[in-house]
Structures are given as structure tokens and as C-alpha cells.
Amino acid sequence: MTSDKDSVWTIGPADGELLLHTGVAGRAARMGHRLTIAMTRWCATVRWADSRPVSAELAVEADSFEVLRGDGGVKGLSGAEKAMVRSNALKSLSASRFPRIRYVADAIEETDDGYRLTGALRIRGESRDHLIDLYTEDLEDSWRMSVETTIRQSDYGIKPYSLLMGSVQVADEVSLTFSAVRAQSN
Template sequence: MELTEGRLEIRTGVAGAASRAGHRLTLRVERWSATVELDGDEPVAVQFHADLTSLKVQSGSGGVTPLTPVDKQVIARNAAKTLEASSYPQVVFRGEVQPGYLVAGELTIHGVSKPLRAGIDVADGRARASIPVLQSDFGIKPYSLMLGQLRVADEVIVDLDVAVPADLI
């Protein structure tokens, strides 16, 4: 069963001595897909694909000045470069659904695969998860400026919010 309605966002923090000058960003992945495999009416497996070439800056808080539309375009390009999205455009998760709305499987980012276990909150026809991911675990060096005095924090939070058919809840 294909799940098509929802959103996938990545929240970043800032680090470094000049972190007060940086923006905490919310990036939206515009192209993604999620599939749930069923055994009867029970979800047993999930597969998720995200296209990193579709990143868009939704918002930014903090920083010295508000983000302009041009800033958002520059940030999206820098994110694509940092993630090497032209070489590694897909993020993929494949896993099994376990009792208690847990998923366990393998997350592949930047050509590196790591095990992932995450809890899913299911309520009001939605499945939601907030999953911390360390960029360095996947061979990604977080974006930095000013010789590292201002940089994106290593940990990012991946937020997923997907509409779920009533028969799956």
C-alpha cells in the first residue's frame, strides 16, 4: 500500500563559537514515497525513499537577520553540496513493523547503511515520527563557515507525518 499524503522535513541546529549568528533550519523534502506491506490487515514491513535533490528551505529561526528568498536558495544549494545529492540522491529506509508501532530496519544515506529503530506515533489518522540522525554516522561532514566557527550541528531531526488509512490503525 502506497502512502502519498504527508510531509517529510529535516530540522537542523547550529554549533560552533559563532552559533548565535546561524539559523536553525527546517528543510522540506518535496519528493518522497512510502510503502507499507500488509499481511492481511496488519502492517509488517515499510519502505521509504526520499529524493535529496528536492530539498527546499521552509523556514529558519535565529540568526542575525531573517532569511530572504535568495538566502533560502543558497542554503538549499549548500545542503545539496554537503549531502552530495548529485552522487547520492536517495535516502532509503527498509524495515519491519514490530509490536507497539516500532519499526526496525536499515537506513541508507550518502551510500552508508546503518541500523535504525524508531517509534511511530499513530493517532487521528496520522503516523508521525521524529528521528534523530547524526550526519557523521553516514560519512557526511556538516556544512560550516568561518573555519568551523559557525556550522550545522551534527545531529539533525527527521520529522515524518503521513496520513494513514483507517484500516491500518
């Protein structure tokens, strides 16, 4: 994957999707839902120098959660339950106090099937080193980019939501997936 010698790519929701996937833990885990949540307001920026990516940044509005679905559980999620999930997530993230989630990669290495990004992930005011493997696919006139990475909520001071005295709880590790398509430039 290459770009013009010195350019900046901006990628957003019109180009792809950013999804959060949760698991369920606790003694009564089968009663809970594995959630798929879309982040609806985000922007990724990639800076290029000498036809190589040199830095990347992702900024996500913390209150841009949209619960798409809940798999498993005793019954499907109602609209009111989706609203409650969103409300609980915003409280857990302290979204009014920390309105943005940010990832900044300051080192990018080419791999056989894409790039390895080394940087810092900042959630809820806590910053941790985070490594991301970005996979790329040449579609002739465009590039497909994809990522799947795991984040441990407790590393960022987030207490996973629970109910029934902890018998059902959101698993501490959540998965974040990203996919986007960007036109190739000459």
C-alpha cells in the same frame, strides 16, 4: 491500526509532510539559523500480511529540498540565502551521485501507541541500522501517523556545513519529522 488482510499502502507528499530540522553549533552559534527543510518528493510503502504491517520503506529524492525557514540568526534568511543553503546541502549529500535516501524496515513490532520499526537507513551510499518509533492515532475514519527521529550526519560521511572557520556550523545531529493521515480501509 490495521488494514485489509494483505494489502499495500502508498503514502506520499499529498498525504503528509517530511521535514528536516537542523541545529547550530560553534563558538558563534547564535549567529546561525536553525533550519526547517521540507522534503518535497518522497514515497512510503507499507506492506501488510494477516492484517499486520510486515515491512515498510521510505524513498526520498535527495534533491527535493525546499528551505522553509531559518529561525534565529542575526537576520532572517533571504531567498538567495535559502538557495545557498539548498546548494550546500545538495553538495554535502553528493545528491548527483546518490540521488536517493532510503529507509527499509524489515521488522515491525506493535507498541502501546504505534509501532517500532527496525531497519536500515541509507544516505550518501552509507547504510546504518536505524530504529524508528511510529506513533499512530485513530481519527475514526483515518489514521494519523507521526515520527520524530534523530540522525547524526557524520555517521553517513556527511561533514556538517560550516563557515567563519568553523565558528558557525550546522549541528551534526539533525531531527527528521514525519506526519501523514491515511484513510482507514475496511
